[in-house]
Amino acid sequence: MSEEIDFRRRKLLSLAALGAAAAGTSLSLLAQTGLPVPPQALWGATGLGPLKTVKAGVLEIGYYDLGPVSGSPLVLVHGFPFDVQAFAEVGPLLAAHGYRVLIPFLRGHGPTRFIDAATPRSGHAAALGADLLAFLDALALSKVVLAGFDWGARAVCTVAALWPERCAALISVNGYGVLDPSRIDIPAAPERELPQWYQFYFLTERGKAGYTKYHHDTNKMLWKMFSPKWHFEDATFERTAPSFQNADYVDVVIHSYRHRYGRVAGDPAYETINQKLIAQPVIYVPTITLDGADDGVVLPTDGSAYAAKFPERHVHRIVPGAGHNLPQEAPVAFADAVLEAAALPR
DSSP: OEEEOOTTSSOOOOHHHHHHHHHHHHHHHHHTTOSOOOHHHHHTTSSSOSOEEEEETTEEEEEEEESOTTSOEEEEEOOTTOOGGGGTTHHHHHHTTTOEEEEEOOTTSTTOEESSTTSOOOOSHHHHHHHHHHHHHHTTOOSEEEEEOTHHHHHHHHHHHHOGGGEEEEEEETSOOOOOGGGTTSOOOHHHHGGGHHHHHTTSHHHHHHHHHHHHHHHHHHHHHHOTTOOOOHHHHHHHGGGGGSTTHHHHHHHHHHHHTTSSOOOGGGHHHHHHHHTOOOOOSOEEEEEETTOSSSOOOOSGGGGGGOOSOEEEEEETTOOSSHHHHSHHHHHHHHHHHHHSOO
């Protein structure tokens, strides 16, 4: 089923969202002073409340925890090259509806740290899924609503597919977020290859050196390419940019894309998960998939190509005016989809 979301269908913009916007303005002014600002201060000024950390698997994960502790839990997972700021409005909107909203930083991003220096700085989907499962375990969350985009969609789809008993409902931007390695070397038309240039660039040593030196500028350019109709302010990008200063950020990103194209091996610790993903598992949980109508890197579809991967209850929607960073560009539409998915019959 496919339909366009009417942004006015629900009046979800609340005082909580206004508070988040006010916090973002304060952070912008702070950054403009030119004075050194501790990274902890930047991550603590998101409007999402105090930053928390938890040891989960191989990581100490930084995360935000909004809404009542007794509320039904849901986890929002960001993508690349973004961070938790993608949910700066979505989180308070959902918390205002009584949900406990948890928003973690991915490995290699922001305050999230590897516990052991010897742990491979991998970024493949199996690792992201294992991190998310470990996060749920660390917080003793038995069953949650999972929502994500880009890398976050890979993480939530991995958990939903392999541990469906832990997932009450799924929201995945750009559909079925499990890569099929048998199709990765099939070329697309030139106009569709062009938006993927950075992935090919990262396969080279020149690309790694370039991204190490210019990841701030590269990511800002990718934001513009991924979402050509989203005219974000510099301050909006700069609220996310501190997450790219994580010491493991570049290594995790480079490994992610090199593994995707079969240029490097994954972390052996996750090989069992990786093999299960290669088999393209079906996801047996109620799911809403979303596409941004103006996504500059992944073209919107009607969802029929992967509908068979969601045999339970599956709704697909196209969000008008949104690009690749869908929750930050269209927070009301994204929050609306989360609320609807959570209410789908099981």
